[in-house]
Amino acid sequence: MSDRIENVSVGKKANVFFDGKCVSHSVYFPDGSRKTVGVIMPGSRLTFNVGAPELMEITAGECSVKIAGEPAFKTYAAGTSFKVAQNGSFEIHTGAEAANYVCSFG
Numbered sequence: 001m002s003d004r005i006e007n008v009s010v011g012k013k014a015n016v017f018f019d020g021k022c023v024s025h026s027v028y029f030p031d032g033s034r035k036t037v038g039v040i041m042p043g044s045r046l047t048f049n050v051g052a053p054e055l056m057e058i059t060a061g062e063c064s065v066k067i068a069g070e071p072a073f074k075t076y077a078a079g080t081s082f083k084v085a086q087n088g089s090f091e092i093h094t095g096a097e098a099a100n101y102v103c104s105f106g
């Protein structure tokens with residue numbers, strides 16, 4: 001997994017969720033698609049509801065995730081990813097370190 005995203009524009013305003021426990025920036029591609037690049041702060045326990053399908057790539061750190069409808073939490077570390085279905089949700093927990101991610105939509 002590369003540590004760079006080439007040939008993009010970056011939104012200047014941060015997307016701040018859960019009182020700053022999750023912060024991301026939108027990245028816009030020449031074809032009109034968008035991803036977000038962000039961080040979930042250490043010790044966070046958050047629940048996200050999604051409209052469009054999402055692919056969450058963990059780029060640094062580690063987190064535990066329970067996707068709606070699945071029986072248990074699974075651990076994801078840097079270099080792994082998980083998918084969330086359209087109109088789904090997921091819980092994400094971080095431990096002592098932050099989890100960095102790239103989120104793709106659609």
